[in-house]
Amino acid sequence: MDLPLPPPLSGNNVGSFAYLTVKDRLPVILTRVIDYLHRERTSLGSRYGMAAQEGCKEVVGRLSQMKNEMQTNKDLQLLQAQPTNPHDDSELWNHQFESYVSEHEVTPKWFTASWLYVECHMYARIHEALFLCNALREFDPFEEQKQKSLEDSLPAIEALIEKVSTTCTTLSSQTQDQLKQHVLTFFEVSLWGNRCDLSLSGGDERFQEGDVLLSLEKLRNKIIVNDSNMLWQFLTSLPEDQRDIVLVVDNAGFELVSDLCLLTVLMEAGLTTSLTIHTKTRPWFVSDTMETDLRWTVDKLRSHPGHVGQVAAKWSSYLSDGRWKICNNKFWTTGHDFSEMSKFGGDLYSQLSKASLIIFKGDLNYRKLTGDLEWPTDTKFEDALQGFRPAPLLAVRTAKGGPVVGLLPDQGKDIYSVDKDWNTTGDYGMIQLCTFS
Numbered sequence: 182m183d184l185p186l187p188p189p190l191s192g193n194n195v196g197s198f199a200y201l202t203v204k205d206r207l208p209v210i211l212t213r214v215i216d217y218l219h220r221e222r223t224s225l226g227s228r229y230g231m232a233a234q235e236g237c238k239e240v241v242g243r244l245s246q247m248k249n250e251m252q253t254n255k256d257l258q259l260l261q262a263q264p265t266n267p268h269d270d271s272e273l274w275n276h277q278f279e280s281y282v283s284e285h286e287v288t289p290k291w292f293t294a295s296w297l298y299v300e301c302h303m304y305a306r307i308h309e310a311l312f313l314c315n316a317l318r319e320f321d322p323f324e325e326q327k328q329k330s331l332e333d334s335l336p337a338i339e340a341l342i343e344k345v346s347t348t349c350t351t352l353s354s355q356t357q358d359q360l361k362q363h364v365l366t367f368f369e370v371s372l373w374g375n376r377c378d379l380s381l382s383g384g385d386e387r388f389q390e391g392d393v394l395l396s397l398e399k400l401r402n403k404i405i406v407n408d409s410n411m412l413w414q415f416l417t418s419l420p421e422d423q424r425d426i427v428l429v430v431d432n433a434g435f436e437l438v439s440d441l442c443l444l445t446v447l448m449e450a451g452l453t454t455s456l457t458i459h460t461k462t463r464p465w466f467v468s469d470t471m472e473t474d475l476r477w478t479v480d481k482l483r484s485h486p487g488h489v490g491q492v493a494a495k496w497s498s499y500l501s502d503g504r505w506k507i508c509n510n511k512f513w514t515t516g517h518d519f520s521e522m523s524k525f526g527g528d529l530y531s532q533l534s535k536a537s538l539i540i541f542k543g544d545l546n547y548r549k550l551t552g553d554l555e556w557p558t559d560t561k562f563e564d565a566l567q568g569f570r571p572a573p574l575l576a577v578r579t580a581k582g583g584p585v586v587g588l589l590p591d592q593g594k595d596i597y598s599v600d601k602d603w604n605t606t607g608d609y610g611m612i613q614l615c616t617f618s
């Protein structure tokens with residue numbers, strides 16, 4: 182008989198990280214968007230036309246109302262259909278709402294529904310508020326923050342790309358062991374890149390200061406699940422003509438650059454036959470990468486002198502000649518966890534099923550992998566996936582409030598005794614593989 186599942190993390194647990202998120206952090210993020218629209222309405226008018234300037238008022242009205250609903254624990258709302266939006270997911274949202282009502286016999290509310298559902302809902306509603314104003318449909322309220330975070334990380338990016346260039350020129354003359362070290366180094370850089378997200382900080386600046394390569398050794402004991410050796414074995418055991426890697430990217434800025442560096446090294450080391458990058462179709466969790474952010478990042482770095490410009494020019498050619506593909510799917514920005522993907526995102530599930538390995542970056546992807554439930558930390562990763570198994574998968578994330586699974590029986594307690602906030606600060610990381618074998 183199947184054991185009952187643990188409950189979802191939720192804002193109804195007063196004092197919990199989820200509760201504090203709904204109470205404090207989400208209103209701050211929303212207030213920033215409201216203030217931005219109010220302050221920048223004239224410049225938005227020059228960029229998107231007079232109607233946008235006028236539209237700012239309506240959007241501010243809708244967002245202020247949502248903020249009030251959130252802070253007074255009112256119901257979540259149904260979403261309006263967006264027939265002109267190719268990524269319209271209102272049906273999925275509304276179906277989730279109705280299912281909640283049938284299951285719980287009450288409507289979902291900000292503090293009582295699951296944290297995952299509520300937090301995702303906020304971003305869908307921010308997008309809806311903008312989309313309802315024709316002139317502001319394409320406007321991304323987080324674009325400026327994402328771009329600034331990349332610009333602030335430029336010194337760290339220069340150091341990292343320098344390392345990519347030198348690594349790639351020597352790869353062919355390396356022993357297997359040296360190759361392994363190089364590749365795993367870039368997985369670690371990509372892991373720590375995940376500390377730079379802008380939602381944990383409520384939108385406050387977060388960027389990579391200093392050369393991350395210099396801290397890797399010191400940080401290694403903070404990788405609480407480290408399947409790097411298994412990962413290397415897995416990657417090198419894939420048939421040479423079947424190394425189709427999918428990367429579900431997370432935050433724009435330094436993290437995205439660290440991911441592109443990882444892809445470059447994987448490709449140059451002959452560990453890939455195809456590479457597909459999945460991005461988001463709406464502004465999401467402040468810093469998540471949309472296709473426009475990815476293209477902007479590559480173009481921006483291309484204009485940089487030296488190695489940065491040269492490497493970014495290569496990325497640009499990989500994107501235009503199809504060696505790197507960009508994929509968008511509306512399922513990524515729904516409120517569903519991944520155990521529900523085969524049901525509500527069947528097209529994406531079958532697409533992912535063709536991959537040799539899917540790499541999921543970041544905390545939110547981890548929350549969706551594990552259903553954002555209150556799992557004991559020694560739960561097996563595969564059990565927490567609850568039947569989600571499109572292909573072998575790797576989670577690369579720093580722990581920022583979501584569940585942590587796959588630890589040894591006392592490991593959670595031991596880490597807690599060193600650092601009480603270990604699973605909410607992003608200071609601890611995981612490189613966790615599940616090959617379902």
Ligand SMILES: O=P(O)(O)OC[C@H]1O[C@](O)(CO)[C@@H](O)[C@@H]1O
Nearest residue numbers: 378380381543544545546581582
């Ligand atoms: O960008 P990431 O790594 O998915 O992190 C986003 C996470 O940060 C938080 O905003 C803080 O925990 C969560 O709400 C969310 O899961």
Ligand SMILES: [Mn+2]
Nearest residue numbers: 431432466469
């Ligand atoms: Mn993110």
